[in-house]
Amino acid sequence: MVDRANRPSALNAPSASAPGSQVDIVGQGGSQKVVATLPSGESVEVLLFGATVTSWKSNGGKTENLWVSEKADLTGTKAVRGGIPVVFPVFGPPPKSGHATSSLPQHGFARASRWEFLGKSTVEDALESDSVKLDFGLDRQGLSDExxxxxxxxxxxxxxxxxxxxxxxxxxxxxNEGDESFEFQFLLHTYFRIQDISKVAITGLSGTEYIDKVLDATTHTQSDNTLKITGEVDRVYKDIKQDTTSITEDGKPRFDVVRDNVKDTVTWNPWIQKAKAMGDFAPDDGYKNMVCVEIGAVDGWQKLEKGEVWEGGMLVKSLL
Known part of the structure; x- marks a missing residue:
């Protein structure tokens, strides 16, 4: 693994068969997914198409933490609307020309490629015995010809x-497994399930500069530590100093999102008109029950020379 400062504690499983945990591969073809369940009832489901997490249940398996559209395509033919899609190697529309990603579709290819399930990892000296780690892989050979x-x-x-x-x-x-360097961006496009968007607040962004895509990609600074969603929101917060961005609902803590070697976070909610305009977003008023807080490295580019490795991600805590 890559050594770095301020890395959150790992949640590595102690062995390939964590005590009592169960891992199954279910479904066929593009709908195939890996389902892991802990003895306490918590579970996670990962669709092999896109390595998209489509369900994460905590609180003994009673609380679903992720929102997935009722019209999401889970057949392996297009990116999933909801859950945690993996955005790589470009965020949003690619540069129009002159960049290695310029010929790619919006958000790149990772969320629309079939990944390989590499199995459960064996890790010694785990901090938590009741945990299970699933690894998924993708390389050039796993991509479509296009x-x-x-x-x-x-x-x-x-x-x-x-x-x-x-x-x-x-x-x-x-x-980077080739001879020439390359640049990339990375984002985890997480859709959190909430009860009522009118009661939600996002904290931990105070003093951060952001690009507001709703306001013609103009640049602003978050003056208040609390962001409330009262209309369409699409903001890219850059170089955040705090490690944690939190979601509260009705004044009570709901999620802590801890960034791991990434400094940017996108906040997104389509609101009324945009939700209705998206063919795979359902129900139309589903925007009331979801909010996206998406960690990543999207302000500029990460560069890897031949043989170099980069690592980043997040740790999410459900606080119910």
Missing amino acids: ARKAWPLDFGLVYSVTLSKDKLQTVITVR
Whole structure:
């Protein structure tokens, strides 16, 4: 793994068969997914298409923490609307020309490629015995012909999803396996399930500069420590100094999102009109029950030389 300062505690499983935990591969074809359940009832589901986390239940398995659209395509033919899609190697629309990602679709290829399940990891000296770690891999050979042509670079991705009691850790490792350097962006487009958007506040962004895509991509600074959602929100917060961004609901803590070697966070809610305009967003008023707080490295580019490795991700705590 990559050594770095201020790294949150790992939630590594102590062995390939954590005591009492169960891991199954269910479904067929593009709908195939890995389901892990702890003895206490907590569970996580990861669709092999996109390595997209489509369910994370905490509180003994009673509380679903992720929002997935009722019209989300879970057949492996298009990116999933909801859960935790993996954005790589470009965030948003790619540069129009002159960059290695310019021929890629919006948000790159990772969320629309089939990943390989690498199994459960064996890790010694785990901090938490009741945890299970799932590893997923993607490299150039796993891409479609179209994606390989659009991004003709050799790379290797390992995406680790670790489930623990009331916690979920998601970390990606990017390796340059070719002879030439490349640049990339990375984002975890997390859709959190909430009860009532009118009672939600996002904290931990005070003093941070952000690009407001709703206001013609103009730059502003978050003056208040509390961001409330009262309309369409699409902001890219850059170089955040605090490690943790929190979500409260009705004044009570709901989620802590701890950034791991990434400094940017996107906040997004489509609100009324945009929700209705998206064909795979349902129900139309589903915007009331979700909010996206998306950690990543999207302000500028990460660069890897031949053989170099980069790692980043998040640790989410459910606080119910």
